[in-house]
Amino acid sequence: MQMALHLKIAGAILVFLALVHVVFPIYFKWKEELQRISLINRQLIQVHTFFIALTVFLMGLLALSYPDELQQAGMGTGICLALGLFWSVRFVIQFTGYSSRLWKGKRFETIVHVLFAFIWAYLSFVFLNIYFLWV
Numbered sequence: 001m002q003m004a005l006h007l008k009i010a011g012a013i014l015v016f017l018a019l020v021h022v023v024f025p026i027y028f029k030w031k032e033e034l035q036r037i038s039l040i041n042r043q044l045i046q047v048h049t050f051f052i053a054l055t056v057f058l059m060g061l062l063a064l065s066y067p068d069e070l071q072q073a074g075m076g077t078g079i080c081l082a083l084g085l086f087w088s089v090r091f092v093i094q095f096t097g098y099s100s101r102l103w104k105g106k107r108f109e110t111i112v113h114v115l116f117a118f119i120w121a122y123l124s125f126v127f128l129n130i131y132f133l134w135v
Contacts, residue, residue: 007067007130010122013123014057014059017060077130080130084129087123088128
């Protein structure tokens with residue numbers, strides 16, 4: 001499979017992930033949960049979640065719109081290196097940033113945990129593979 005197709009798949013995944021952020025407040029019951037913390041912490045979570053979603057959405061649009069350019073030596077592969085490192089760190093955080101108590105012994109949560117680990121690994125692979133093809 002050509003890397004351009006992988007970039008488009010990665011882009012579609014990223015756009016989907018960004019849009020999923022819209023349901024976070026409902027699914028995680030933020031209206032009730034976030035009332036327990038200070039105003040600054042509540043607004044930090046809300047604002048940062050918005051900007052994370054926006055960043056992920058823009059990453060997705062970049063991969064969907066410019067797959068050929070991202071494979072060009074220079075800025076394209078530099079962007080791929082940055083995105084590959086970003087998603088590689090996210091992969092590590094999947095196992096170090098969340099307590100296993102959140103998912104162990106819980107069927108749905110374990111499936112989601114493993115699914116996201118595979119997504120972060122796939123995104124890391126796609127972007128880093130493009131970079132290392134040129135090194």
